[in-house]
Amino acid sequence: DANYTTNLGKTTEAITSLNKAIALFTEVYHARPSDPGARTDLARAKLALSAELQRSDPARAVALQKGAIALSQGTRASAPGLLDRAKYAEALAYFAVAEADSVAGRIQQSLQARARCINMLDEVATSKPEYDDAQRLLGMAYKRRAATYIKPLNDLDKARQDLDKGLAIDDQRIAHDPTNAVARLDQALGQSYLSVLLRRKGDFRESEKMIDRALATRIELLAADPGNVRNRTWLMGDYAKLAALRRAENRLPESLEAIQKGLDVAEQADADTKKNNQWLAFSGVLHLEAAQTRAEQSACQEASAHLALARKLDTEPDTESFKKAEALVVACSSRSR
Numbered sequence: 001d002a003n004y005t006t007n008l009g010k011t012t013e014a015i016t017s018l019n020k021a022i023a024l025f026t027e028v029y030h031a032r033p034s035d036p037g038a039r040t041d042l043a044r045a046k047l048a049l050s051a052e053l054q055r056s057d058p059a060r061a062v063a064l065q066k067g068a069i070a071l072s073q074g075t076r077a078s079a080p081g082l083l084d085r086a087k088y089a090e091a092l093a094y095f096a097v098a099e100a101d102s103v104a105g106r107i108q109q110s111l112q113a114r115a116r117c118i119n120m121l122d123e124v125a126t127s128k129p130e131y132d133d134a135q136r137l138l139g140m141a142y143k144r145r146a147a148t149y150i151k152p153l154n155d156l157d158k159a160r161q162d163l164d165k166g167l168a169i170d171d172q173r174i175a176h177d178p179t180n181a182v183a184r185l186d187q188a189l190g191q192s193y194l195s196v197l198l199r200r201k202g203d204f205r206e207s208e209k210m211i212d213r214a215l216a217t218r219i220e221l222l223a224a225d226p227g228n229v230r231n232r233t234w235l236m237g238d239y240a241k242l243a244a245l246r247r248a249e250n251r252l253p254e255s256l257e258a259i260q261k262g263l264d265v266a267e268q269a270d271a272d273t274k275k276n277n278q279w280l281a282f283s284g285v286l287h288l289e290a291a292q293t294r295a296e297q298s299a300c301q302e303a304s305a306h307l308a309l310a311r312k313l314d315t316e317p318d319t320e321s322f323k324k325a326e327a328l329v330v331a332c333s334s335r336s337r
């Protein structure tokens with residue numbers, strides 16, 4: 001979903017129910033065109049559906065985002081009393097646009113949409129510090145922009161500034177309510193990104209501390225809510241990050257240990273989750289890590305088998321990391337001949 005909330009991983013059912021919600025909210029909106037609440041509800045439903053369709057039907061996702069922005073702007077103009085709610089809905093739309101642009105490789109457009117989202121949320125979050133949804137989305141926007149600065153832009157200073165801001169917001173939300181599981185998972189995401197940044201800077205010790213913190217939170221909260229697919233799949237991704245970090249330090253047996261833990265988390269998922277795109281993608285990432293680690297250990301057959309599994313699991317074979325893994329496996333095989 002557009003702003004990284006908990007989900008149950010059932011994409012088809014979500015699309016069906018969101019289409020129904022849009023039909024219903026459209027009827028309400030046409031019956032009460034001057035009601036700003038009806039306009040905002042329809043905008044939110046369009047955004048939720050656009051997030052589900054981002055990969056399978058990007059053209060419709062963009063059309064829905066544009067519709068949501070137009071509705072939110074109309075609310076701002078017509079209902080000053082609902083200004084914060086309307087600004088939030090519009091910021092959410094720009095968040096969705098930024099995500100879609102990022103997936104499509106339109107990096108500058110993504111940064112522009114991200115900046116509009118952040119500027120709009122800054123106004124709301126400053127005037128209404130108790131508005132948790134606005135605080136949360138602002139923190140997430142900073143973290144997602146940081147992810148773009150880390151990769152592909154490799155601007156680690158700007159990434160660090162954004163991560164510090166995003167994590168500070170999470171800290172405030174957790175201080176306000178220590179039982180807020182969503183805020184704790186948001187914090188884990190920021191720690192995971194910061195771990196990658198520190199690894200790129202060569203600070204392996206701090207990088208591992210940071211990923212360990214993220215892992216501890218995700219493990220605890222997955223035990224409390226095993227049906228949270230978002231958390232399960234990102235826990236798999238964090239184990240892959242830990243494996244990559246250990247491989248960078250040439251701690252290859254420990255790298256394999258992290259990969260195995262990630263694969264165990266994957267295996268414990270239910271049958272529905274195993275059809276989920278995120279589960280497939282992160283399983284592929286774990287097998288890609290395993291292929292590289294095994295190749296570096298000169299276990300070429302196992303490396304080839306993991307690479308084949310990664311490809312089968314729908315990991316995009318033209319990515320930089322896939323090409324790197326492939327090169328390592330080929331080099332391993334040619335050495336062993």
